[in-house]
Amino acid sequence: MTLKLKKILLISVFFLIFILVLIPYEVGYASFSAQTTPVPETMDVIPEPTVIPEINSYQNSANISFREIGLPQIIDLHYPSSADIYVDFPDRWLIAGGGYSYIDLHYDLIDPNVEAGLTDPSLHQFPRVEVYINDTFVNTFVPLNGKEHTIRIDIPSSVLLSPQTNNPNNEFDIRFEYEANWDDFCEYQGVFTIYDSSSFILNFVNTEPIRFSLNEYSKILLHNSFIQETVLFVIPDEFNDTDLNAVVNISEDITNKSFSNINWSVIKASQVTTDLLSKSSIILVGSPSRNSFLATIYEQSIFPTTLSPTSEIQYQEQTLKENEGLLQLVPSPYNPQFYLMTVTGNSDLGIERAYSSLINPTPAMVSNFHIEKEDVSPLHQTAENNLAEILFSDLSIREKTFYGIGEHQSFIPFFVPRNWEIGPDSALVINYAHSVNLSPTNSSISVALNNKMLGSIPIEKNAVGDQQFIIPIKKENLKFGAMNVFVLNSIVTAPIECAEYRPNAHWLAIRDSSFLYLPHNIITDMEDLGPLSHPLYYLAYQPNLLISLPENPSIETVTNLTKLVALIGKLSPLDMQFQVTTSPDLPQESLTTNELIIGQPSTNPQVRSYNDQLPQKFSDQDDKLVESIGNIPYRIPNDISIGLIEVLPNVDESNYGVTIVSGTSPEGLQWALNAITVPDNQYVMNGDLFYIYEDKVLGFQSQMPIRDTLDMIITNMSETPTPLEEIQVEEVDEMISTVIDQYTPTESDTWNENLKTIRNYSLTGIILIGISLAIFTITKTTRGGRRR
Structure with missing residues (x-):
């Protein structure tokens, strides 16, 4: 064999090996198919937040940790810097100063030079912390170097005097400024750390509301703070649609008028106990002839x-009179x-007039x-x-x-309905102000929408007072039918000498009068609308919502409905109206409104x-599921309960949708x-x-189902290793054609088979070439040929 032939054989070997390296044994389906694989939105069990006692647990004193108000485990201050803590205590707590209330601060100070033994802490200067x-x-x-230190910071009477006039909401901004007047060049490197085990130790007395009137009923019923408190509705044992409409519309109205952390509870008159009544404000709904507890209360005059x-x-x-509320x-x-309110009358019309006047008060x-x-x-x-x-x-x-100098982020989430055609003048309008000490060169407010930078708001050197800046919004940067998020990154810089630096002289304020300007037309052509992709958001952007319940809903269902309506109201920028019906036949209004169906x-x-x-369809005979989504069959054990939330467009009116909350069992x-109803789940x-399944939620867009997705979902639902049973095609005659179509090789399947064939031929070629080289070498050696 000539040298030229040997070179050809070696090149062929390398070429075939190169092909084998590049071609995997199997190419993924999603790489070549036009149908993308949906990734289920899997929500593991969300870590439980720190449980803070309800407001009824505090009797003239409170010990509330930073952890309980939702602060991170540690707050690190790198010199020089500052940190702000916001908290709103109940607005009727008259907090005592003069040493009776204070902050118990737990902190570390880690100075690297001291830790490395380069500096004697007894001879070293440390920055101070101003509060x-x-x-x-x-x-x-001046903080002590080292770990696990504590200091008591008294809350003076000067910041607590006349809270109902100067600070009516009992809101407090606590600022820690970490600074020094001896470090001209900002060379100090120690880190001051605040721990969430720090706490507010408060002594207080409860006061009565300044104004005791129905047009401010939500402020009277509630204490308006981050501390959870219950609002208890008591309805007749044989409640009707009017009672339910009163409950849901009042709960939504209270939510819109308050920042309170509310736990909604609804009970029947026969379920009343003195213990329940003593722990919250109470709203009695219904006429005395139907609500037996209201009749009992009248006996107390x-x-x-x-x-x-x-x-x-x-x-x-x-x-x-009969129809007066x-x-x-x-x-x-x-x-x-706490307080007690009645929403009553001698007839259903009277009760309707009563709750309607409550949520639409007159002066x-x-x-x-x-x-x-x-x-x-x-x-x-407001119309949509x-x-x-x-x-x-x-x-x-x-x-x-x-x-203080540094970066500060603000998040502005907002929803854009899928049927909005946004106009060309859409914009984000920011109203803001800043101190004159900021550097106009490096200070700014950068604005991003859905992770895309839109621009920066300038900081002008000599600007005084409120300013306004308009940032245009293009429709291609918006997500329709989904939540959008603005991120405002405020960068505060200034030429400073650390010895003269004061954080409170360097500030930037973003006003809550800032707004989104989104002029739009309503799209009516179904073909121009994207799919509904969230069970709640779209409901909050139409002014009316029709709610259908079973004919005899349980009191647990009514309580959960109240929580759900309050959540929708909180998401909505509109003043919404809700209509609840337990009738098997929906009113004509269902054609021109969104629907929420429960049962x-x-x-x-x-x-x-x-x-x-x-x-996901149900069986025609019972509450079991049709074990198929799209063209994919599956099977689950009969004894497993599953909850379902489904969203679909209204076939009669494309601008409206239907959310169904259901299950295979109660x-x-x-x-x-x-x-x-869990706010974080949204x-x-x-x-x-x-x-x-229990507290686990898995979901996806049903237009793109695949078997692996269903396997994972049903496995997670039932917590069994193999809950899905294979369904043989011959067992389900009506699914034969669809199942065959589902498993018919696609373009990607054919491509995979071709690649496997190429790989097999390549391996065969390498083996044959290797055998040829071996025979050639043996022959040459046997004949005495020389090896080069």
């Missing part, structure tokens, strides 16, 4: 009205810390007693197509002032009426209701189909 509360200087101290032996409400020697607000006879409602004789129209309801300006305050974003197919006919359109339905519920 301000609501911009009032309250303390300064605490109301401006009285009850006749025939259960007629009387006032000022008059009898409440009555509101009364009085201190609770079970706990003077004349200045007392704790009001009779409504006429129908009440909404005062401030008029929702062009959305204030930061409408998005529950408070005004914030950043102190199993066997208990709510509306679930069954939408069954053919559901992503247990599964309660799991689904529990899941959809951030992971992306899709139109969600399976719930």
